[in-house]
Amino acid sequence: MSGYVGYVGRRLAQFLLVVFIGINIAYVVTHASPIDPVEQSISAVTSFGNTAPDAIEQMRKSLRELYGLSGTPVEQYLAFWKRILSADFGPSMSAFPTPVGTLIGRALPWTAGLLTVSTLVAWLLGNLLGGLAGYYRRSRSLKLMGVIAMGLHPIPYYILAMLLLIVFGFIWPVLPITGGATMNLPQSLTADYLGSVLQHAILPALSLILIGVGSWFLGMRSLVANVLAEDYVVYAELAGVKSSRILTSYVMRNALVPQVTGLAMSLGGIFNGAVITEKVFGYPGLGSLLVDAVYAGDYGLVLGVTTISILGVSVGVLAIDLLYPLLDPRVKVS
Amino acid sequence: MRCISALLLAASVLGSLLFASVAPSQAQGIPQNIPRKDLLILENPEGTVKNAGWFNIWVINASSQSNGLQQAALDTLWYIDPESGLDGVWDNSLAADKPQYNADFTEMTVKLRSGIFWSDGVEFTADDVVATVTTQIKYPAMRFSAVLASNVASVEAPDARTVVFKLKKPNSRFHTNFTVRWGAVWILPKHVFDKVEDPVKFDFNKPVSLGAYVLHSYDPDGKWYIWQLRDDWQRTTLARFGKPGPKYLAYVDPGPPEKRVIAQLNHELDVIHDIAPEGMFALAKQSKTTRAWFKGFPYGHPDPTLPAVIFNTQNENFKNPDVRWALALLIDIKAVAMAAYRGAATISAIGVPPTGTHPATYHAPMEDWLKAFEIDTGKRKIKPYDPTIGKQIADMLRPSMGEQIPTDPADVAKAFGRGWWKTDPQAAQELLEKAGFSKRGGAWFTPDGKPFSVRVMVEGDLRPVMTRAGTMIVQLWKQAGIDAKIDVAQGTLPTRRAAGDFDTFIGWSVETLGGHQDLSYFLDSWHSQFVAEPGKPQPLRNWQRWSNPALDKIIEQIRTVGFDDPKSIELGKDYVKLAVKEMPTIPLMAYNVFTAMDQTYWTGFPTAENPYTNPVPNWGNSRYMFVRLKPAN
Numbered sequence: 001m002s003g004y005v006g007y008v009g010r011r012l013a014q015f016l017l018v019v020f021i022g023i024n025i026a027y028v029v030t031h032a033s034p035i036d037p038v039e040q041s042i043s044a045v046t047s048f049g050n051t052a053p054d055a056i057e058q059m060r061k062s063l064r065e066l067y068g069l070s071g072t073p074v075e076q077y078l079a080f081w082k083r084i085l086s087a088d089f090g091p092s093m094s095a096f097p098t099p100v101g102t103l104i105g106r107a108l109p110w111t112a113g114l115l116t117v118s119t120l121v122a123w124l125l126g127n128l129l130g131g132l133a134g135y136y137r138r139s140r141s142l143k144l145m146g147v148i149a150m151g152l153h154p155i156p157y158y159i160l161a162m163l164l165l166i167v168f169g170f171i172w173p174v175l176p177i178t179g180g181a182t183m184n185l186p187q188s189l190t191a192d193y194l195g196s197v198l199q200h201a202i203l204p205a206l207s208l209i210l211i212g213v214g215s216w217f218l219g220m221r222s223l224v225a226n227v228l229a230e231d232y233v234v235y236a237e238l239a240g241v242k243s244s245r246i247l248t249s250y251v252m253r254n255a256l257v258p259q260v261t262g263l264a265m266s267l268g269g270i271f272n273g274a275v276i277t278e279k280v281f282g283y284p285g286l287g288s289l290l291v292d293a294v295y296a297g298d299y300g301l302v303l304g305v306t307t308i309s310i311l312g313v314s315v316g317v318l319a320i321d322l323l324y325p326l327l328d329p330r331v332k333v334s
Numbered sequence: 335m336r337c338i339s340a341l342l343l344a345a346s347v348l349g350s351l352l353f354a355s356v357a358p359s360q361a362q363g364i365p366q367n368i369p370r371k372d373l374l375i376l377e378n379p380e381g382t383v384k385n386a387g388w389f390n391i392w393v394i395n396a397s398s399q400s401n402g403l404q405q406a407a408l409d410t411l412w413y414i415d416p417e418s419g420l421d422g423v424w425d426n427s428l429a430a431d432k433p434q435y436n437a438d439f440t441e442m443t444v445k446l447r448s449g450i451f452w453s454d455g456v457e458f459t460a461d462d463v464v465a466t467v468t469t470q471i472k473y474p475a476m477r478f479s480a481v482l483a484s485n486v487a488s489v490e491a492p493d494a495r496t497v498v499f500k501l502k503k504p505n506s507r508f509h510t511n512f513t514v515r516w517g518a519v520w521i522l523p524k525h526v527f528d529k530v531e532d533p534v535k536f537d538f539n540k541p542v543s544l545g546a547y548v549l550h551s552y553d554p555d556g557k558w559y560i561w562q563l564r565d566d567w568q569r570t571t572l573a574r575f576g577k578p579g580p581k582y583l584a585y586v587d588p589g590p591p592e593k594r595v596i597a598q599l600n601h602e603l604d605v606i607h608d609i610a611p612e613g614m615f616a617l618a619k620q621s622k623t624t625r626a627w628f629k630g631f632p633y634g635h636p637d638p639t640l641p642a643v644i645f646n647t648q649n650e651n652f653k654n655p656d657v658r659w660a661l662a663l664l665i666d667i668k669a670v671a672m673a674a675y676r677g678a679a680t681i682s683a684i685g686v687p688p689t690g691t692h693p694a695t696y697h698a699p700m701e702d703w704l705k706a707f708e709i710d711t712g713k714r715k716i717k718p719y720d721p722t723i724g725k726q727i728a729d730m731l732r733p734s735m736g737e738q739i740p741t742d743p744a745d746v747a748k749a750f751g752r753g754w755w756k757t758d759p760q761a762a763q764e765l766l767e768k769a770g771f772s773k774r775g776g777a778w779f780t781p782d783g784k785p786f787s788v789r790v791m792v793e794g795d796l797r798p799v800m801t802r803a804g805t806m807i808v809q810l811w812k813q814a815g816i817d818a819k820i821d822v823a824q825g826t827l828p829t830r831r832a833a834g835d836f837d838t839f840i841g842w843s844v845e846t847l848g849g850h851q852d853l854s855y856f857l858d859s860w861h862s863q864f865v866a867e868p869g870k871p872q873p874l875r876n877w878q879r880w881s882n883p884a885l886d887k888i889i890e891q892i893r894t895v896g897f898d899d900p901k902s903i904e905l906g907k908d909y910v911k912l913a914v915k916e917m918p919t920i921p922l923m924a925y926n927v928f929t930a931m932d933q934t935y936w937t938g939f940p941t942a943e944n945p946y947t948n949p950v951p952n953w954g955n956s957r958y959m960f961v962r963l964k965p966a967n
Contacts, residue, residue: 039829169600297829
């Protein structure tokens with residue numbers, strides 16, 4: 001047990017280091033961006049209006065002060081870490097003075113809801129069908145599944161999403177093609193609203209599941225094929241163990257270990273958002289927020305989203321690192 | 335195995351049921367509980383609004399402007415229409431009359447209308463105008479703070495219907511800050527802001543409206559906003575033109591262009607703000623109810639904005655007008671119009687957009703001067719203007735577009751523009767040689783012996799039409815032996831444009847009021863007093879950083895004449911002549927906006943035949959459309 005405690009301690013230290021380095025890299029990259037948030041704001045404000053040139057310099061000065069860009073780089077860096085440690089990302093520059101945390105808090109549930117469900121469904125379906133296809137290699141229906149998975153997997157995501165949009169939004173217009181819920185329905189825990197949210201999530205989720213399931217399916221089928229050649233599986237078959245038991249306890253369980261790692265990474269990655277999904281289906285979420293923030297040079301918002309993402313991936317990896325020794329005795333031994 | 339097959343079958347049946355359970359009428363993007371016949375659905379081109387619950391438009395860049403807020407809920411002193419207007423281009427909105435200046439333009443007096451009320455029942459008075467100015471001057475984080483602080487010495491309301499502005503320096507165009515051309519300084523409700531501790535942190539949710547509509551509901555995730563006609567709409571300035579047709583307005587983010595086309599084909603988006611030419615062609619082909627500004631080709635509404643090749647005239651290579659002229663003469667505008675707009679462009683050889691009243695004020699009267707205009711190539715004099723190029727574009731398109739292409743010369747000029755510069759590689763060569771450039775082995779070299787390299791900055795997929803124009807121009811210059819390269823700046827363009835980090839870019843430094851002759855809207859900012867030193871940020875709009883004593887003289891003269899003074903037309907023509915001679919930018923064409931209007935539920939949209947206002951739905955001026963719209967059935 002003391003060995004495990006030491007292992008946990010080392011992993012935690014590694015986790016903190018990874019998060020620290022990740023956030024610093026994000027800080028450097030965002031501040032090295034050629035986009036100046038002040039010029040972007042001035043451009044947005046003056047693009048359509050009649051602003052006298054002599055007023056622009058005054059506006060520039062005000063914005064520099066307002067956005068906290070007037071200190072030295074060291075002062076700005078220290079202020080940034082002070083805010084991060086108090087879980088405050090400061091105000092968004094492109095939606096001033098609304099706090100970055102508020103914007104993220106509004107977008108995160110949509111992203112987390114859509115991507116968690118679609119990632120889990122794709123993972124479950126892909127692994128279940130892939131495992132079955134690897135074990136029952138003569139099944140025609142599973143062979144057909146393999147063909148479908150191999151056919152879907154290489155299709156560029158954007159093409160598949162557009163195809164779904166055209167089929168279910170135009171040719172057979174039965175599903176909503178934009179937004180997270182029906183217009184003019186108040187956000188509340190009513191059956192109407194929740195039903196509307198589910199309807200609006202069908203197409204984006206379907207697009208993610210169709211693309212995701214293929215890769216899990218193909219990966220699992222290959223893993224099962226390898227496990228089937230292991231001595232313990234051959235021995236179990238020779239010993240007359242029931243095939244359903246061999247499949248679940250001997251084959252799937254062992255083949256799942258790398259897939260669980262993949263799942264943890266995917267779940268951690270949901271905090272990046274799904275930019276293309278959000279853009280194509282007009283679905284609310286973190287991805288669009290991040291892209292818009294990059295274009296606006298909104299350092300605070302970019303750093304907020306990337307910090308959440310770094311934490312998400314790192315926590316996912318840490319969780320799987322901590323659980324591994326409990327799931328797989330071979331890891332515990334090593 | 336049977337179990338697996340059964341599972342797969344069950345999954346497919348369940349999936350089918352799920353899809354079938356969704357009735358088409360309730361599945362698509364229409365607001366619930368609002369009769370479609372009462373609702374006008376318009377695109378908000380800002381897309382998804384990050385900060386959806388923020389309606390305080392007076393804070394810099396805080397949130398949306400064109401989610402219906404400026405079109406339906408706000409108001410200001412005057413409006414100027416880029417087209418003909420409902421009752422002329424000028425509309426006294428909250429003001430009862432035009433602005434009254436004193437002799438030296440240091441004082442402006444405004445008389446206000448009576449009987450106009452905020453949506454919470456409080457009467458609009460001069461105190462609201464005063465508060466709009468003083469509040470913004472007090473808080474530098476407010477949108478118009480800088481422009482008001484730099485102009486206004488004091489503002490007073492001697493009575494409830496009069497406002498007197500005392501200006502810090504003479505400014506004959508001060509009123510244009512309160513004149514809507516897309517947007518303007520909107521009047522804020524004093525009685526609301528008086529109760530607010532810090533106006534910069536106040537979200538103004540729910541907004542108190544001075545326009546004919548009030549906020550009905552909005553999406554906290556920023557996808558849609560619905561506005562409802564006020565019960566007391568008669569107590570707003572729009573009522574002078576009748577009752578607005580739609581009871582509800584929905585401003586929505588319909589997503590990327592292909593989704594906008596689908597939404598309009600499904601009759602779920604009445605007004606598309608803008609789409610690529612190809613999207614417009616698809617709608618024209620597939621929808622019997624879609625109408626654009628022009629009935630047929632070229633469809634789009636020419637905005638009072640003039641895309642051009644903008645030189646960085648502080649760059650050594652582009653200081654000499656001969657070089658700028660040489661580059662202009664290497665451009666084949668027909669190829670550029672085809673590449674950018676598939677021919678659906680309205681060209682302009684002069685530095686004024688070919689839209690609104692400008693063709694009648696500037697383009698047509700200057701035609702003879704343009705025909706006679708000569709440039710000296712160093713070896714000969716040439717007349718570079720070809721008055722038939724607009725017609726040539728129309729003729730080129732007629733075989734494929736048939737009857738959609740007009741034949742009447744006036745209609746051709748209106749749709750495709752008049753003339754442009756002849757492509758003349760020989761004259762271009764002579765001009766470059768005159769400027770000290772040399773051609774060796776098919777490539778051009780600068781006077782100091784370096785390859786003549788020109789980067790053409792574009793915004794990439796953020797502005798595809800301009801990117802296509804830039805790409806074609808690069809090809810044409812390359813063919814002539816110039817080391818031209820496309821420089822895709824994407825979102826960095828505003829930063830690089832202000833910093834002067836470009837050789838040339840495709841964009842605009844000319845924007846006008848459209849419906850009025852006055853050019854000072856952009857021209858005043860071209861005075862040399864505003865040109866930044868190399869390396870320092872340039873304020874808008876003289877991105878070319880061009881300074882010229884003759885131009886300064888013209889601008890200074892314009893400052894001394896009134897807004898409506900006919901002298902300003904003559905001075906405007908002087909600017910056009912100077913810009914043609916000096917070629918600080920190469921004007922290309924109007925910024926054609928493909929606004930598509932579906933007439934399934936509403937009729938009476940503004941069009942080229944009935945140009946009572948600008949149909950582009952993010953303009954504040956588009957409010958005039960509401961009073962002319964009638965239910966289709």
